[in-house]
Amino acid sequence: xxxxxxxxxxxxxxxxxxxxxxxxxxxxxxxxxxxxxxxxxxxxxxxxxxxxxxxxxxxxxxxxxxxxxxxxxxxxxxxxxxxxxxxxxxxxxxxxxxxxxxxxxxxxxxxxxxxxxxxxxxxxxxxxxxxxxxxxxxxxxxxxxxxxxxxxxxxxxxxxxxxxxxxxxxxxxxxxxxxxxxxxxxxxxxxxxxxxxxxxxxxxxxxxxxxxxxxxxxxxxxxxxxxxxxxxxxxxxxxxxxxxxxxxxxxxxxxxxxxxxxxxxxxxxxxxxxxxxxxxxxxxxxxxxxxxxxxxxxxxxxxxxxxxxxxxxxxxxxxxxxxxxxxxxx
Numbered sequence: 511x512x513x514x515x516x517x518x519x520x521x522x523x524x525x526x527x528x529x530x531x532x533x534x535x536x537x538x539x540x541x542x543x544x545x546x547x548x549x550x551x552x553x554x555x556x557x558x559x560x561x562x563x564x565x566x567x568x569x570x571x572x573x574x575x576x577x578x579x580x581x582x583x584x585x586x587x588x589x590x591x592x593x594x595x596x597x598x599x600x601x602x603x604x605x606x607x608x609x610x611x612x613x614x615x616x617x618x619x620x621x622x623x624x625x626x627x628x629x630x631x632x633x634x635x636x637x638x639x640x641x642x643x644x645x646x647x648x649x650x651x652x653x654x655x656x657x658x659x660x661x662x663x664x665x666x667x668x669x670x671x672x673x674x675x676x677x678x679x680x681x682x683x684x685x686x687x688x689x690x691x692x693x694x695x696x697x698x699x700x701x702x703x704x705x706x707x708x709x710x711x712x713x714x715x716x717x718x719x720x721x722x723x724x725x726x727x728x729x730x731x732x733x734x735x736x737x738x739x740x741x742x743x744x745x746x747x748x749x750x751x752x753x754x755x756x757x758x759x760x761x762x763x764x765x766x767x768x769x770x771x772x773x774x775x776x777x778x779x780x781x782x783x784x785x786x787x788x789x790x791x792x793x794x795x796x797x798x799x800x801x802x803x804x805x806x807x808x809x810x811x812x813x814x815x816x817x818x819x820x821x822x823x824x825x826x827x828x829x830x831x832x833x834x835x836x837x838x839x840x
Contacts, residue, residue: 511581512573513621515566520617522565524610525594534610535594536601550589579690580715583623585646588635591625592646595633628819629657643688643819650813658816665812668823669780674730677780678709680823681811682728686712688818691724693765711761711772723763725756725772732781733807735790746787749777750794757802776804783807 523529525546527537538546540556543565547554554568575584595614597605606627614625623644624636635644654662669677678696686694694712710726727749735746753775760769777783777791783805795803 511577511583512570513583517617517620518566518569519562521594521614522562522569524614524617525565525590526561528562531613534601534603534607534613536599546593547590550586550593552586579642579644580719582637582642582644583635588644588646591635592633595625595627597627597631630655630819634819642690645819650810650817652817654816661822662812662816664822665815666808669808669811672730672780672823674728674780676823677730678728681815682710682726682778684820685811685815685818686710688820689814690714692721693763713763722773723761723770724774724776725753725761726776726778727752727756728778728780730780733777733779733783733787735784735786746783746790750791753777753803774802774804776806778806778811779808780811781808 520531524531524535525538526543527535538561540558540561543556543561544554547568550572552572554571556564569587569590572586572590573584575586577584591614595607595610597607600607600610603609611625611627611633618625618635619638622638624638625633626636627633632645636642637644665681669681672680683694683696691712691714694710696710709728711724712726713721713723715721729749733746733749756775757772760771762769788805791803
């Protein structure tokens with residue numbers, strides 16, 4: 511997507527530290543502009559031309575790069591905002607950079623976006639219309655910070671005692687929305703469109719504007735391949751039957767007024783999906799269907815939830831500390 515030229519010009523002046531933004535944004539000469547874009551993940555080098563004009567044109571190139579979310583700013587632009595708003599670059603104010611953030615949001619608001627600091631002290635963008643939080647691709651396999659590790663421990667404890675409905679409502683729905691899925695509908699919601707074992711159905715828009723439909727079968731505990739499952743465990747054979755029905759029956763999409771088939775199925779477990787269960791299911795599926803079935807177990811859920819910086823469910827927080835998170839932006 512493109513921003514208005516005025517917006518990019520003003521942001522370029524912030525990057526340069528030009529008037530009228532010089533009080534709260536550091537001045538960057540030619541060398542430091544090259545360093546700035548290098549830190550943002552690109553290799554643009556300042557050519558000695560007028561700094562503000564060059565940065566504006568460079569931002570336009572950055573916006574033409576790949577993006578994680580369709581019809582949203584490129585990942586490179588999101589990284590530019592993070593580098594620009596690095597809290598260690600605070601100028602004439604404290605590290606919260608309230609004045610700099612206010613100035614940036616005046617410009618971003620013209621195009622329907624808002625910048626904010628999350629609990630990891632990084633600056634992210636939010637689309638004000640959809641409230642969608644945008645951030646560069648989050649690697650769920652990267653090492654966690656100390657704060658993130660503690661958050662993960664809290665979430666593990668919550669998953670240990672929550673119900674299946676809590677897992678869906680408090681964990682999966684916010685996570686799936688953040689990952690870019692549309693029209694997420696869970697069992698018990700008002701349209702009552704679910705049948706044949708689907709706990710959730712949703713759709714995802716490809717960059718080509720085509721839609722893929724997904725069904726999700728959720729189990730709170732561990733999935734195994736034992737002949738008789740223990741309490742709180744589910745047998746993969748039962749899940750296989752439910753997923754097979756899910757893939758073979760249509761769902762009604764009220765947004766287009768048509769029935770559609772589910773393209774892919776997720777099997778989501780609040781516990782472990784054992785290797786034996788995965789192997790058993792793989793042996794049951796022919797080659798044409800293997801790409802239709804995907805897995806998410808507890809570790810996948812935890813990692814995705816943490817790296818996407820989603821807030822912990824209220825029920826997982828100690829009673830006297832729930833108010834301590836009032837500064838969380840989402």
